Amino acid sequence: MNLMDWFQKGIPADEYIENMKENKERVKQIQSSFQIQKDEASFLTGLQTEQLKVIVLTEDWCGDAMLNVPILLEIARHSDMEVRFLYRDENLELMDQYLTNGTSRAIPIFIFINEQGEEKAVWGPRAQELQELVNSKRSSLPPLDHEDFADRQKEMYQELQEAYLTKRELWQEVYRSIKTSLAERLF
Template sequence: MNLNEWFQKGLTVEEYLHSMKQNKEEMLTIYEKFHLTEEDQTKLSPIKDQNLRVIALSEDWCGDALLNNPILMKIAEAAGMELRFVLRDQNLELIDQYLTNGTSRAIPIYIFIDEEGNEAAVWGPRAPEMQALVTERRAGLPDQDAPDFQEKQMAMYKQLRETYLTDARIWQTVADSIISKLL
């Protein structure tokens, strides 16, 4: 599998934003409000010399992408990394190489590659702390066969989405997690 070819096939940030039909405003809100700390920028400074690029396997309907993509965009800018988005649903051959827990096509997945197209790091679909939060919230749901499961699950996702959109501590947690993969 040639990751350089996948990178070239990907959408630029501008193309991805232009193609978005869901979560665009919300994603841009996080992008506008989130700022890397001076410490983060210092950590990312040596990354510039590595000439890394990023393939972001994503979809605009994904709540985790809504949270993580704008943070990745800021990190890519600070580290001088070119970023391309590859849509998961149209590129199952690629996502199937990056299954979560060996079975799930969970997104987003960020594949950091060097100039030759060699994989330098992979991150996703969630920061460990965010996975713990989602797992905790899911544990509070009734059994899947309960009559109110669907309603409760939708309420949980709505609440989680609101937290994603407003809690700057979560944004920093995601940034810390992504940056730690690059160091």
Template sequence: MDLNAWFQKGLTAEEYIHSMTQNKEEMLSIYERFSLSAEDKSKLEALRTQRLRGIVLTEDWCGDALLNNPILMRVAEAAGMELRFVLRDQNLELMDQYLTNGTSRAIPIYIFLNEEGSEVAVWGPRAAEMQALVIERRAALPEKDAEDFQEKQMDIYKQLREQYQKDTAIWQTVANSIIAALLK
């Protein structure tokens, strides 16, 4: 798989944001309010010489992308990394190479490349701590065939979405996870 070609096919951050029809204001709000610590910036500064690039498999309707993409954008700025956004639903050939647990088209997925176009790291769709939180919340749901399952599931997603937009500790958790993947 030619990851350089996929990178070239992707939208710039500006193009992606301009094309967004859902979650745009919420994502930009996190982007505007989140900043990396001096320590994180220093760690990422050291990556600049590697000239890494990132492919962001995403969709604007995705709640996890709403949280993770603006954090990644700040990480990329500090690392001097160019990002390109590739829409999952229009690019299943690429998505199917990065399935979560070998079966799920969960997003966002971040594919980090070196100058030659070789994959150096992959991250997503969630930080481990965020995955644990989602699993914990889902465990409280009634059985899938229960009459109120859909309603309760939507309530959980709404609560998570609100928490994603307000909880700065979550933002730092995501940043820590992405940075750890880059520094491996």
């Protein structure tokens, strides 16, 4: 299948969010609170002229998707990009073309395509600043075989989720990262 076929197979954003079993309220919370600054109008207008579509590879349990998807949807809303969602685990043929570091099925992955279905940009799974935050928290975990590893890892995920929900500077970093990726590839 080509990318336009994958896009057509995808679920529209409203349907994806409505059918979420995990993180639905958190996604809606970020989506209702995140705002793009007015001085971004020229960038968003430039995106609008590109007439892009976005394929999102994700799963609704993913904490990174919980943060990144609402920010993408706000960008899409302001630039008339249609977004479709594919569940990673049901679409490994596509996912395996977008592995992180060539090995990891990390999500979300945003694939921006033009009207002809040609890939124009890819972003994901995290903004660099967020990757550094995750790396820092992971470095404080005990070894995998340590008796406290599972509990400490669960605490780490809870701390990250709380940061993702409350630290608006992280939201802005995700926005800047997506914007930079698009600007480098398009303009």
